[in-house]
Amino acid sequence: MKTVYTFIKFLIVILSLSPAFAQVQVGAWQIHEGNEGIIEFNTPDMEARIAAFDQAKIPAKSDTKWELAKTQSDGTVDYPDLGRNVKKCAQQLDFTYFQTSVFIPKNVDLKTFTVSYDMADDGARIYFFNSNHKNGGYQPGSDLIGNASKYKEVDLKDQLVKGEENRIVIVQYNQCTNNSIRGVRIKVNSKEVAPAVLPIKFRLHAYSISGNRVETGSDYWMGYDKNAQKKNAGDGNKPYFEGKIVSPKDATVMEFEKIDVDKAKGIIALKLLNSPIPDLYLQVGNDKLLTLYPGTPASGRGHFYVRTPEEKEAGGLNYISLETAGYPANGGWFLRHQGYVLKVTQADANARNDKVYRQDASWLFEPVK
Missing domain, CATH: 2.80.10.50 (Trefoil (Acidic Fibroblast Growth Factor, subunit A))
Known part of the structure; x- marks a missing residue:
């Protein structure tokens, strides 16, 4: 009887700790150069640069032009130079897109889920898609805008849905000379989660x-x-x-x-x-x-x-x-x-x-x- 009681206590402890063992899965980052080509759009000031995101046409998740993105050894997205296709500074836009899939088990105790980037030029915004946001959504204030803008982090804990696949999309654009995005990373409960990478x-x-x-x-x-x-x-x-x-x-x-x-x-x-x-x-x-x-x-x-x-x-x-x-x-x-x-x-x-x-x-x- 004592052995059975000890086993039951052990089982209760294990079950009570299950959220700590549940894994949040993050898929490999993918890149898409966009289907819209160069867009004629004036961006003389900050208001126009924010409005520029409305010109983006986010490719469907199933679009065949998605490719694996270049990442650093720690799995973060790293593009110091995406190429300079814009010919007329502050008069044209060139969009690049990044996406990943996130699955959060229902039993995870999710305190924070942050997406961040170390730097973006000229603009970047974080979008999310799931059953509650079928057409996509974003958090105001998640944008990085300006020449070599440094670091932005946004917490999507309340926007993501547990028990289903969530799609995260970063929309980045170039409107003048430099064209880059660096250090895109995801953290769960303040701990960085590396994307899925083919193991050795x-x-x-x-x-x-x-x-x-x-x-x-x-x-x-x-x-x-x-x-x-x-x-x-x-x-x-x-x-x-x-x-x-x-x-x-x-x-x-x-x-x-x-x-x-x-x-x-x-x-x-x-x-x-x-x-x-x-x-x-x-x-x-x-x-x-x-x-x-x-x-x-x-x-x-x-x-x-x-x-x-x-x-x-x-x-x-x-x-x-x-x-x-x-x-x-x-x-x-x-x-x-x-x-x-x-x-x-x-x-x-x-x-x-x-x-x-x-x-x-x-x-x-x-x-x-």
């Missing part, structure tokens, strides 16, 4: 199977059958394995190590950690199928860019897509699964209009130790 070691979960998504997570992963080794007679009889979608009970789930090939360009290689033979890397074959092939990839066949998920409903919370970097040479080819086979497909307009393609080319990453 991870495995990849299929977003959906045959177009059917399981909200709680299906049991299908990027993997291979270690008992089905093949050999390439035309390349020194090298052994390799075909990549496919697997269930852990039937085959081996791939566990990858992310290898930086060109950090400045964001190009990576994917080395298999749980390999039956040394130095296997995920690579694209001549038939556009994915294999685990030995040897450090020396070409684009085994080089990839980490992209925002092709299926925009994924929301950016630990979801990615992988684009090949150099093979095929004309670009725009994404790693996907089809009929449980891993392959690359070109993401043309027809593909991106196909929900099954978008889901099959989107992956949920899970860190591994």
Whole structure:
């Protein structure tokens, strides 16, 4: 009886502490250069610079032109020079947009939720979207306006909705020479929360199977059958394995190590950690199928860019897509699964209009130790 009583007390303590263990998820920051182009608009004074935000046309969350934003090592957005497209100072506007997704569990004790930027030039404003603000909202006073304006922080605790995905959008504009935004960060209860970033070691979960998504997570992963080794007679009889979608009970789930090939360009290689033979890397074959092939990839066949998920409903919370970097040479080819086979497909307009393609080319990453 004493043992049962002790366990009940322990359980009560754990449950009472659950808000402290609940995690606020922040997706990777994305950047969009805008669809409106250069806008003719005069900004001779502060009143006009505030009114300039009304000229912005925030791209839809699902707009295909969103790309992963450049960040510092701590995950903060950092653009010291966004480019100078404005030709007529104080007479034109050039907008750039940044977005992220935020999920706040219902049991989190949220005292503050702040978004801040260290510097912006010429103007920046923070917007939020959720079920209470379907058309977007912003807090007056959240703007940074002026040449190299320094630091602004806004608390969105009362504007965000727990238990659902909230969208945060920063609208930045250039109206003269310098064009920059730096040090965008999010803090929860005064503690900085880093955006989701692909970890060094991870495995990849299929977003959906045959177009059917399981909200709680299906049991299908990027993997291979270690008992089905093949050999390439035309390349020194090298052994390799075909990549496919697997269930852990039937085959081996791939566990990858992310290898930086060109950090400045964001190009990576994917080395298999749980390999039956040394130095296997995920690579694209001549038939556009994915294999685990030995040897450090020396070409684009085994080089990839980490992209925002092709299926925009994924929301950016630990979801990615992988684009090949150099093979095929004309670009725009994404790693996907089809009929449980891993392959690359070109993401043309027809593909991106196909929900099954978008889901099959989107992956949920899970860190591994």
